[in-house]
Amino acid sequence: MAKALEVYTKGTEAWFPDDKEGWVMGKLTAKTLAGDSVKLAFHIDSSGQDITVESTIPKLEANKAADLPPLQNPPALDGTDDLAYLSYLHEPAVLHNIKLRYLQQSIYTYSGIVLIAMNPFAKVPLYGPDIMREYSGKRREELEPHLFAVAEEAYRSMIQDKKNQSIIVSGESGAGKTQSARYIMRYFATVESGGSSSGGDSEVERSVLATNPIMEAFGNSKTTRNDNSSRFGKYMEILFSTPTAANPSVRITGAKIRTYLLERSRLIFQPATERNYHIFYQLCSGAPAAERKDLGLGSWESFFYLNQGQCGTIPGVDDAADFVETSKALSDVGISLQTQWAIFKICAALLHIGNIKIEAKRDESHIADDDAAMLQAATLLGVDAKEFKKWITKKQIITRSEKIVSNVNQYQAIVGRDSVAKFIYSMLFDWLVKVININLSKEGVEAGQRFIGVLDIYGFEHFQKNSFEQFCINYANEKLQQEFNAHVFKLEQEEYVAEKINWSFIDFNDNQPCIDLIEGKLGILDLLDEESRLPSGADGSLITKLYQRFAVPTQKFFEKPRFGQTAFTIKHYATDVTYDIDGFIEKNKDTVSDEQMAVLNSSEFDFLKEVIKIEEEVKPEVASPVRGGRGPGATAKKPTLGSIFKASLVKLMETIRQTEVHYIRCIKPNSAKAAFQFEPPMVLQQLRACGVLETIRISCAGYPSRTQFEDFADRYYLLVPSKDWDPNPNTLTLSIVRKVINDDDKFQMGLTKVFFRAGQMAFLEKLRTERQRACVIMIQKNVRAGVYRRRYLRMREAAIKIQTATRAWQARRKYRAMRETRAAIKIQQTVRAWLARKRFNRIRDAVVKVQATYRMARAKAEARALRRLRAAIVIQRVFRGYRARRVYKAAKQRMVLLQSCVRRRIAVKEMRVLKAEARSVGKLKETNYKLENKVVELSRTVAARNEENAKTLEKLAAAEEQARVWREKFDKADAGGKSAAARVEEGSAELKAELAAVKAEKEKADKEAEKVAVMLKRRDEKIEKLEEAIRAGKEEYAKLKAEKNAAPPPSAAAAAAAMARPGDDSDSAALRKEVTVLREQITRLLAGKYRADRVADQMLAAATSPGNDLHTAGPHGSNGHPYPLETRSSVTSQIEMDMAAAAAKARPRRHSFVEGQPSPVQERPPASNMPSTAGGAALPSPLTPRKSRANMMIDTALGVNGPSTSPMSAGAGVVLEAERSLRVLEDKALEDEIIDALVTNLRIPLPSTQTVATRKEIFFPAHLIGSTVVRLLNHDLAGRMLAVMTNVMKAIQNLTMKFEDDYVSAFWLSNCYELLCVVRTTQEKERASQRRRNISGEPGSGEAERALDKVRNDLDYLLIEIYHGWIKELKKRLANMIVPAVIENQSLPGYICKQSGGLWGKWGKSSSSGQFTIEQLLNFLSKLSKTMRCYYMEESMARQILTELLRVVGVSAFNHLLMRKNFCTWKRGVQIQYNVSRLEEWCTSHGIAEATLHLQQLLQAAKLLTLNKTSPQDIETIFDVCFLLNPTQIKKLLSLYYAADFDSPLSPELLKIVASRAVMNEKSDILLLDLEQAPDFAKPASKSVDVIERFVPAWMSLPNISAVVSGN
């Protein structure tokens, strides 16, 4: 006991009951222990009240500390999503927790196996298809508590355990049962259709869902508690198909509804502000005018049955619109419009019955004969009005001998009238249920079919005045509660047994005696039935019987109220309820009289009769087992309502017992239907009523807390010293609990878990916190010590440093002073020395000067004497020299004068002679010189001429001869001249004598010179003539040349021959090429195992020889070409004409085939008969007429090359080639080959790492197909083209829809696009040529254009289809990867969260999906990106695919994070941020930076986790940082935020701030991002393809296609 008290320390929080709030929290302020007495003082903050608890230890020991107030749980458990984890599990804790969660707008909470659902009374974003998808396939512990989690659990266990399931939804009226059941059904319909709720519903699902509006229209009404209150219980079994190996998917195949206890009295009476069943109001406001008139309908006010509540409309509900919906739902479940109107007719009749006026006449009742309402009702029901009226106002009593008819009083008549109406309505309701059941089980019930039953039944009711209905309802709840308790108990027990712990059974409040009291033999129900069957039965006598039987002390559950004699009390499990006996008998009997029944049975309205017949179907099945061996009797035959209900309840219990049960408890948080308002007393009362507290009591009696050893040891190891830390968690756990709890009753060791009594966990937690606190203080102490010591050491060090520095500075200063002194002394010393030296020098200098001056004066006097002596000597010498020289000069002058005179005379004489001589010789010399020049000139000219023309050399030689002669003559003259000169020179002495002779001679020489000049002139002329001749010669030569070029016949031939040689060469080369082609074909044919070997050989020989011939003929060609050009062309044209004729003949047949005949190969006449083989006709074919296609080709080949000598081979070849390809084109084999080799069985080139495939190697199928298209169009085969292309596209579609691997899809996506481009380009070309043709007036058919258009459109679709198909497949594969890789993957080693992350570590084990890492995800994307690049995928397409995938990654991860519970910790935020940044990096490095936009929300969510969340400013920051998230999302994330160790949990105040912000922007309350909302596929713009490649990969053998393609 001391231990129990120990927990109460100062500051401990505990709960105290409160009238308004249920429970309020108080804090312990003082605790006094004096001897045995205990005194605890608490202070309640909210009210300011002080409470003191006083007790004594023995007293506490006696009542197990019940006197002490219940304790508050540790703060970490605030708002936990499963009440079972509360350590102190009691009423206040449960209430507090639920309240906290509800105010955070978390409406769902688990309480062990039960889901508690609080009615939000507001639209909450929790039920969208995206949320359903999130819950689909997840385990319950993984995500936040939700309805869908329960539904999912049921669904999965149904599939896995192959067991039927039930979901029991209970709660007060207006708590949200029907709403929840509806969501559950929708969940099944959605999950079953594969998660896409959009349009995927099958007809069955639609009709299953359509039952809701129908049942609600006929069975729901407005009550004070709920605007749409179900006035009946409903158990709906949703039937699922059994998964088989062939069809593993599970789908809804039907449904079965059972209803319980329709509130019949509502039809005839409604309390104020309540309404009758919706259908009547819907009918009154929604029926079309014509029908309204037929049925006599008015507004709701005019009907007594509708206007008693004075409230005909519900705010926010449009009855007219609902009428349309009801009618549609009726059609959906298969009720025809005609039947619908029959139903409505009955409804209208009921309303009229209510308006029948019954008046009192004395003691009798009376109805006016012309009562309009009665007449109308009778008409509508098709009964006789008189009879009808009669049996309302009269009754018949059958005695043994006679029938007595008597009048009844007004009250009885009204009761009779109303019971008819009630009877008909309840039959109508049953009929509807029956019809719905028939229609919903159309598919036929398979053996062992599984179902999930959803029970939507009113919860425990306790009003001011409780009647028979409440009795039945509470009875049902009592039974359900028993079932529930047993279930919980069983589960608990199972766990104990499985863990093999010692447990002695806890007695829980079993309510079996209470049930026995009601339904047991001679129980209340039996007594009631007995009384009802008595004709004189009345409520008064019943209550007396009850008192007699049960008001005894042994009966603990029955109580007679102290006052009054009209009521009894039953002590239900929830509370005691007092029932008013008034009306029990009447309500239990609830029948119409036999006479009224007969009237109805005689109705002319068949539908009514059918409806009434239901009674017989429903009741006997119930009646027989209940009624047992009772004797027959008129009244005994009719089962009572009570017995029917009891029987159906027994059946329901049987069903439920055979299923696995899931419980949902709906709670109405306030009576005002206000959103998120919490009324604690009301909730508390419901918690009691729905058994949640009861369950808690049960589990508290045992060991409510349990933990796995590992988790326990992990969390509490610190409670024992480290030497006890055992690596085995089992022993460690034991040593912990032994040491800490030390009371064997308080815990139990199981096999894998340790079990604790209530409160122990909190105790442990408290110890742990204290221990941690102590540790923290210890660490703080040491850290602080360390810090201070470090600080001290630093200071000391600093002081020393400062001292050192100061001393150093001082020393330095002293040293400097010393140095300065020394320096000063030295300076003084030097200065003084200097001064002394200066003085000394000055004195010395003075002495020296004086000495010098004296010596100078003496030297000067001496020098003057010496100079005077020398001057005297010089004067003497000069005078003597002058005298001698004057004498010599005079003698010499006289001698020279004499000599000069003599020499002058001689010289004059000599000069005169020389002058004369010089004049004559100069002239001659001049002439001679001129002549010489001329000769030189001439000779030079001649030499030039000589060189110019070798051919005229002879003539020139003659001229030269002459010139030489002349030169000789000239030489002679020259010589003469020279001799004359010589003579002149010789005779210069006797110049005068010879002068005459010389003159004569000179004249002669002049003459001669003249002659020479003349001759020279003549020679010049001759030279000119010769030059003339040469020019003429040249001209002649040029002329000859020109003539040569003008090519007269003989020379032209020679020239042509010269030209022809290269031409021949090229011809032969072409032929050679053709030969090789042919050779190739032949070898291929051989390889193809066609039986044409011999022919092929022949042909080979034949084909080779002409080539060789021509080849060898080449060299001879220069001598003379054997085939003149003219002849050659004429032959060719001749053949061409033939061929054209043949082709023209062949054409029409071809067209007819295109139009209609499907298999042209078989229909075609044998090839040898065809005119197209004309060229080869000469060669008899060795083959049978039915030739294979290959042989035909050989034929054509022969046709080209057969007659080896034929010069026309090339020209004919072209035509034949065309013809051949035409035939190939028409051939079905071509199409087959395209589809087979190019599409279906194509070995797609895989992107290998070593070699990079070129565009050509990738796009060859597109190009080959494109090129075939072009060929087909060229041959005007548009129709054929279209057919081929359609088949090709179909083949591609088939291929790509299989999704074997990405390569196929990527390859074909690329190729289709390429093909589309090729087709477009072709179309453009076609258009251009069309335009040209139009201009030139040629008619052109639009057929090609249309066909191309069609092909293009189809290709467009195909492209989109491949894209969508592929991306869907990729998404599917990606789906498993996203969450583990992006959310769960932890790549940063410093921030690892333990996988469990749960508070005690027992929640949410590691995810079920595989362990993908972010690397794997990136690899996946990289591989995809590489594949696309390798296939040259069009840039924008590749980009779209990757972007879309990244969008899916971002959205899925974000949505998952938003739903994940106990996961969002700070560390997770860091990890996720890192993962996202990896993704972003990837995006940028792959050039799709825009895709990172899709990751932003996720990134911000992760950031939010890492941000501070302690103050309102932090919240502000969060909203700023996470601007992409809407307040709802932020709120959700914050409420999910889970504080790990040492992180402080979010305070509820902050959550309130966030919630208020979220409310402010209620518009944007979408919680999850839309996964489906993929952007449309933007088809890339087509590019034009300039060259259509005809590349065929080496490894492919495509005889037909290559034939066609190479023919272009």
Ligand SMILES: Nc1ncnc2c1ncn2[C@@H]1O[C@H](COP(=O)(O)OP(=O)(O)O)[C@@H](O)[C@H]1O
């Ligand atoms: N999950 C819910 N979300 C929003 N509103 C709800 C939800 N559940 C119940 N309600 C509100 O409560 C009202 C009563 O619910 P209903 O299911 O008809 O109660 P019950 O069947 O228990 O009487 C509904 O009309 C609706 O307005």
Ligand SMILES: [Mg+2]
């Ligand atoms: Mg309901």
